[in-house]
Amino acid sequence: MKNYICPMDPEVISKEPGNCPKCGMKLMPIHKEHQEGNVDMEESFKRRFFASLPLVIIILALSPKIQEWFRFSLKFAGQEFWIFILASIMVFWAGLPFYQMGWAEIKARKYGMMTLVSLAVLAGYFFSVAATFLFPGESLYWEISTLVLAFLLGHWIEMRAVRGASGALQELASLIPGKAHLVSGKDVKTEELKKGDVILVKPGEKVPIDGVVIEGESAVNEAMITGESMPVNKKIGSEVIGGTINSDGSLTVKVTKTGEDTAISQIMELVRQAQESKPNVQKMADKAAGFLTFTALSVGIGTFLFWFFASPQGAIFAATLAISVIVIACPHALGLAIPTVTTITTALAAKNNILIKDMKALEISRKLNWVVLDKTGTLTEGKFGVTSEIKDEVLGLAAAVEYHSQHPIAQGIVEEAKKRKLKIALVKNFKSYPGKGAEGVVNGKKVVVGNQTLVKELKNQGEGKTYVGVAVDNKFVGAIGLEDVIRPESKEAIEAFHKMNIKTAMLTGDHEEVAKSVAGKLGIDTYFAQVLPEDKVNKIKELQRGGQIVAMVGDGVNDAASLTQAHIGIAIGAGTAVAVESAEIVLMKNDPRDVVKAIKLSQKTNVKMVQNLVWAAGYNIITIPMAAGIFYNFGILLRPEWAAILMSASSVIVIFNALLLKKENLS
Numbered sequence: 001m002k003n004y005i006c007p008m009d010p011e012v013i014s015k016e017p018g019n020c021p022k023c024g025m026k027l028m029p030i031h032k033e034h035q036e037g038n039v040d041m042e043e044s045f046k047r048r049f050f051a052s053l054p055l056v057i058i059i060l061a062l063s064p065k066i067q068e069w070f071r072f073s074l075k076f077a078g079q080e081f082w083i084f085i086l087a088s089i090m091v092f093w094a095g096l097p098f099y100q101m102g103w104a105e106i107k108a109r110k111y112g113m114m115t116l117v118s119l120a121v122l123a124g125y126f127f128s129v130a131a132t133f134l135f136p137g138e139s140l141y142w143e144i145s146t147l148v149l150a151f152l153l154g155h156w157i158e159m160r161a162v163r164g165a166s167g168a169l170q171e172l173a174s175l176i177p178g179k180a181h182l183v184s185g186k187d188v189k190t191e192e193l194k195k196g197d198v199i200l201v202k203p204g205e206k207v208p209i210d211g212v213v214i215e216g217e218s219a220v221n222e223a224m225i226t227g228e229s230m231p232v233n234k235k236i237g238s239e240v241i242g243g244t245i246n247s248d249g250s251l252t253v254k255v256t257k258t259g260e261d262t263a264i265s266q267i268m269e270l271v272r273q274a275q276e277s278k279p280n281v282q283k284m285a286d287k288a289a290g291f292l293t294f295t296a297l298s299v300g301i302g303t304f305l306f307w308f309f310a311s312p313q314g315a316i317f318a319a320t321l322a323i324s325v326i327v328i329a330c331p332h333a334l335g336l337a338i339p340t341v342t343t344i345t346t347a348l349a350a351k352n353n354i355l356i357k358d359m360k361a362l363e364i365s366r367k368l369n370w371v372v373l374d375k376t377g378t379l380t381e382g383k384f385g386v387t388s389e390i391k392d393e394v395l396g397l398a399a400a401v402e403y404h405s406q407h408p409i410a411q412g413i414v415e416e417a418k419k420r421k422l423k424i425a426l427v428k429n430f431k432s433y434p435g436k437g438a439e440g441v442v443n444g445k446k447v448v449v450g451n452q453t454l455v456k457e458l459k460n461q462g463e464g465k466t467y468v469g470v471a472v473d474n475k476f477v478g479a480i481g482l483e484d485v486i487r488p489e490s491k492e493a494i495e496a497f498h499k500m501n502i503k504t505a506m507l508t509g510d511h512e513e514v515a516k517s518v519a520g521k522l523g524i525d526t527y528f529a530q531v532l533p534e535d536k537v538n539k540i541k542e543l544q545r546g547g548q549i550v551a552m553v554g555d556g557v558n559d560a561a562s563l564t565q566a567h568i569g570i571a572i573g574a575g576t577a578v579a580v581e582s583a584e585i586v587l588m589k590n591d592p593r594d595v596v597k598a599i600k601l602s603q604k605t606n607v608k609m610v611q612n613l614v615w616a617a618g619y620n621i622i623t624i625p626m627a628a629g630i631f632y633n634f635g636i637l638l639r640p641e642w643a644a645i646l647m648s649a650s651s652v653i654v655i656f657n658a659l660l661l662k663k664e665n666l667s
Helices: 034-062 064-070 079-094 096-107 113-133 141-165 168-173 263-276 280-310 315-328 332-337 339-351 360-365 375-379 392-402 408-419 488-499 512-522 533-547 557-565 577-582 593-627 640-663
Strands: 179-182 187-189 198-201 211-216 218-221 232-234 251-255 354-356 370-374 380-386 427-433 437-442 445-450 466-472 475-486 503-507 526-528 550-554 568-572 585-587
Touching (some): 034 079, 034 096, 034 141, 079 096, 079 141, 113 315, 332 339, 332 640, 339 354, 339 593, 360 568, 370 375, 375 503, 375 512, 392 437, 475 512, 488 512, 503 512, 533 550, 533 557, 550 557, 557 568, 568 593, 585 593, 593 640
Parallel strands (some): 370 550, 503 526
Antiparallel strands (some): 179 198, 198 251
8 A cells, every 4th residue: 555645744645646735746655765755855945945045145236225235336237137037047947846836726726825925926026027127116036036045945944844743654654674585585575565475584674564474483573563562472373464573583474465454554544544634623724724815815915005005105115015915924834733733643642552543533532521441351351360369289170171171261270370380280081061161080080160150159249250169079179269350551541540530431241240349449430330232332322411521442343333422432452443443543552551641642732733823823913914014114124035934934833843742751
């Protein structure tokens, strides 16, 4: 799968090549070389700037107004003609990228910054040409030349800042190595691999694509995909994911997934969806930017008419101020205020193992009243652990019988025996009784491991535990208490929610005693026990009454409907595809603390959005009247070149402010 991104407006991402609908720039493919390509475009503006600089210096030196200001004289025949030639080069060569982008805006009917820039430069140029060849008057050649130079400088600096702001998709794409080793000895581009190809992954190399191990054994670091730091052992039959790092052994891998089916591509698609989605505040900013474009034209025309007719200062003075107004009102800072924040938020979230599918979820999550968590697999590990005291001898006998069972309770008993480093003896004459238990002969003794009916007199209904009885040679010898193991991170997450004044609720299909026990241990505000899958939606609706904002955290198929019903659906860990599809936020790890991180990120994101909007809007409110000459009687006048520098500086400021998000700690 290949996505395309605008190097100037990183929120513009497309599955198809073409031009950016906002600025007209050619969309660039996102792959591991994307950053280099972005640097090339940045270098293009840099080269144009330095190539134009000597031309502007010459134009300034030849301009009568500059000579008058700096009290020197440089006159020769045809001077005005040479200024015209040099200014024409500045306008039509140096300023060419702006007209291309402006024309793209006009075709897309999304009039914005480049439309205004093009209008300001060309209006000043043709006015000057007329003053040179049609009627006697002072030209604006030096003003528009320095204006183009200022825009080139501003765009160069701005692109450097944007390159730092965009990153989530590029970082994900860079996980995939460019080449793969076929077992035939030939190296091919990773994108050329087909299903069924057999490749060799050498020690220390990245796995280039998803596949299954058919030869070799090694440990693979999957932290960049799963967030788990512990390397995972891989052997014949194990699945490997493209982008993960092979450690010390060689692996021969058969390719099973390519293109859009690979794990990285699916994650990139989620990130792309997030960057395409717009929070409501961005829609408001987009409307304001569009309104500002027409405001600039109206105020610009009004400024010219006022200073030419109402308070006559001459055509040059009136045109200069009109151009300054159009330039200063370019809505780029307002247009960048939100996208830069959301782009960085997406990258920061991905680094913290959080995938945001819809940016609106971040707007809502800072207002949450309730977080509802599914118990099994979310607050608990979904596997049974031994919680009661039991003699090693009894545990060892039970483990020997249960070793052959795949039941979660049986696996819990075996796991506890392994933790205690007990030797698990071989069992003979093993028999399984579905729903009841199992039996077998261990070291010559008949051992029966049975369900709760065997030890019902020992079962304490208040503890929320499951008990398994053990009998040896038809004599009861003990009972093993087990319960779903609570994740060690869960209590920390619940405490963090409470510190943020967010109440917590737990949903479970387990009976009352189990639910009460888990809720009590974790300090959960309320719980719903014995909830059928179809009833989960009703429990969410119940909490939503009275305008309460509710988030639902789950990982299973039966959570899909409730994830959709909640204001925010959060799919946690290796959840099912249905749960992930139903959620607005996807957590890559089975760690409820990441829900806390997502909420903290939403709060910090909102602060940056507000700061950027206040700056971008406030900047225009102050500078447009200044450019229109409202402070002229106080000796304050904003010339076009200074307006261009201020406009570019404003854009850089909102980007820099957004970049500060990268330094935020979500822990």
